[in-house]
Amino acid sequence: MRVAVPFDAVDPKTRLSPVLDPAERAAFARVLLDDVLGALTRAGLRPTVFATAALGDEVAADVVVDDRSLDPLVNGLLADGGPDGGPLRDDPLAVVMADLGLATPAAIERLFDATAADGRDADLGLAPGRGGGTNALVVRDGDFSVDFHGVSLRDHREIAEGAGLDVVEVDSMRLSTDVDEPADLVEVLLHGEGHAPEWLRDRGIRVAVADGRATVVRE
Amino acid sequence: MRVAVPFDAVDPKTRLSPVLDPAERAAFARVLLDDVLGALTRAGLRPTVFATAALGDEVAADVVVDDRSLDPLVNGLLADGGPDGGPLRDDPLAVVMADLGLATPAAIERLFDATAADGRDADLGLAPGRGGGTNALVVRDGDFSVDFHGVSLRDHREIAEGAGLDVVEVDSMRLSTDVDEPADLVEVLLHGEGHAPEWLRDRGIRVAVADGRATVVRE
Numbered sequence: 001m002r003v004a005v006p007f008d009a010v011d012p013k014t015r016l017s018p019v020l021d022p023a024e025r026a027a028f029a030r031v032l033l034d035d036v037l038g039a040l041t042r043a044g045l046r047p048t049v050f051a052t053a054a055l056g057d058e059v060a061a062d063v064v065v066d067d068r069s070l071d072p073l074v075n076g077l078l079a080d081g082g083p084d085g086g087p088l089r090d091d092p093l094a095v096v097m098a099d100l101g102l103a104t105p106a107a108i109e110r111l112f113d114a115t116a117a118d119g120r121d122a123d124l125g126l127a128p129g130r131g132g133g134t135n136a137l138v139v140r141d142g143d144f145s146v147d148f149h150g151v152s153l154r155d156h157r158e159i160a161e162g163a164g165l166d167v168v169e170v171d172s173m174r175l176s177t178d179v180d181e182p183a184d185l186v187e188v189l190l191h192g193e194g195h196a197p198e199w200l201r202d203r204g205i206r207v208a209v210a211d212g213r214a215t216v217v218r219e
Numbered sequence: 220m221r222v223a224v225p226f227d228a229v230d231p232k233t234r235l236s237p238v239l240d241p242a243e244r245a246a247f248a249r250v251l252l253d254d255v256l257g258a259l260t261r262a263g264l265r266p267t268v269f270a271t272a273a274l275g276d277e278v279a280a281d282v283v284v285d286d287r288s289l290d291p292l293v294n295g296l297l298a299d300g301g302p303d304g305g306p307l308r309d310d311p312l313a314v315v316m317a318d319l320g321l322a323t324p325a326a327i328e329r330l331f332d333a334t335a336a337d338g339r340d341a342d343l344g345l346a347p348g349r350g351g352g353t354n355a356l357v358v359r360d361g362d363f364s365v366d367f368h369g370v371s372l373r374d375h376r377e378i379a380e381g382a383g384l385d386v387v388e389v390d391s392m393r394l395s396t397d398v399d400e401p402a403d404l405v406e407v408l409l410h411g412e413g414h415a416p417e418w419l420r421d422r423g424i425r426v427a428v429a430d431g432r433a434t435v436v437r438e
Contacts, residue, residue, distance in 0.1 A: 130392075151409075171329070176392040
């Protein structure tokens with residue numbers, strides 16, 4: 001199983017600007033990446049980071065600098081048969097977003113197990129993200145391609161249907177939570193099991209009671 | 220297993236006011252309730268609805284009219300040993316919110332299975348909701364009590380810890396999604412498996428592409 005983790009190293013996490021300044025957003029994006037890599041590694045996987053710019057040498061994974069945007073990058077990896085080559089049927093390609101701040105080895109294993117249920121490998125496994133996103137996928141068929149713009153989960157279902165692929169979707173709150181907006185930090189603070197919750201707390205970011213769902217404040 | 224579904228029959232779903240008028244909100248709350256009851260029933264459970272006012276006789280479950288608010292209601296059920304009486308250890312009480320528009324029998328079974336993992340029944344099973352909520356719980360110990368105000372998931376963890384209870388939390392996007400705000404309708408439209416998606420589509424509510432996560436528009 002080849003696992004690609006795309007990472008935007010240039011001005012990441014702009015929607016967190018209400019609570020984090022640019023240097024903090026860059027640092028926090030790296031903390032989230034490290035947490036995702038840690039969860040993948042503890043799940044027995046060996047991820048490769050595809051970063052849009054050099055990251056320094058302290059990353060606990062192989063790093064490939066590739067300035068393509070997400071769709072051409074992933075579709076290129078699919079066309080190549082993945083980062084190490086080879087046909088997808090025998091050696092599937094997984095793509096996991098770098099900002100899944102609630103990822104755990106168990107949640108990641110559920111995605112991979114779901115695609116291999118009943119002794120038959122599904123052509124495509126999807127981890128839906130909130131708001132119609134796609135937060136992780138496992139591809140075993142070269143007729144699939146990605147389109148992360150718009151309502152990507154719907155697009156990915158349609159692309160798979162058009163290619164006649166079997167699709168499974170994993171029901172995981174952890175994998176559904178990409179960290180883009182201030183409200184997502186509530187989830188990290190309440191459920192994160194990596195370093196991100198402590199990083200946020202060290203900067204005074206706290207869960208606050210709101211009228212409906214909880215939100216965050218910075219002290 | 221006794222299963223209580225509390226239902227606010229008086230002016231429900233006020234945070235959906237931007238897209239639904241009061242009569243529509245009342246009708247949609249009933250559609251969500253019916254979907255939840257359907258999922259519970261297909262999971263082999265026999266839910267009892269605790270409604271704050273009479274619902275008419277077309278509900279596919281036993282209905283008890285009880286005008287208590289959520290905390291006194293659930294804590295009363297816990298003190299009683301549940302709607303049919305009996306000690307919680309032998310006959311646990313489950314509480315499932317009536318607005319889990321993505322609930323499926325499989326997701327519900329995961330909650331119950333999680334509390335019985337490794338052959339040992341956990342004292343408390345929780346299904347976290349987004350934004351710090353608690354969307355479903357299974358209680359096997361009378362030392363637990365609920366507090367749904369504020370960040371209820373954190374409060375429930377603390378109450379359980381104070382009572383020395385074993386807690387498991389189920390990792391389910393479906394159970395984490397209560398339907399309170401217009402953005403939640405995106406999840407219903409994309410993932411709902413009951414009647415709620417069709418109800419919304421019949422009223423012109425569609426998923427729309429936004430800058431970040433998808434949103435809804437009404438045509």
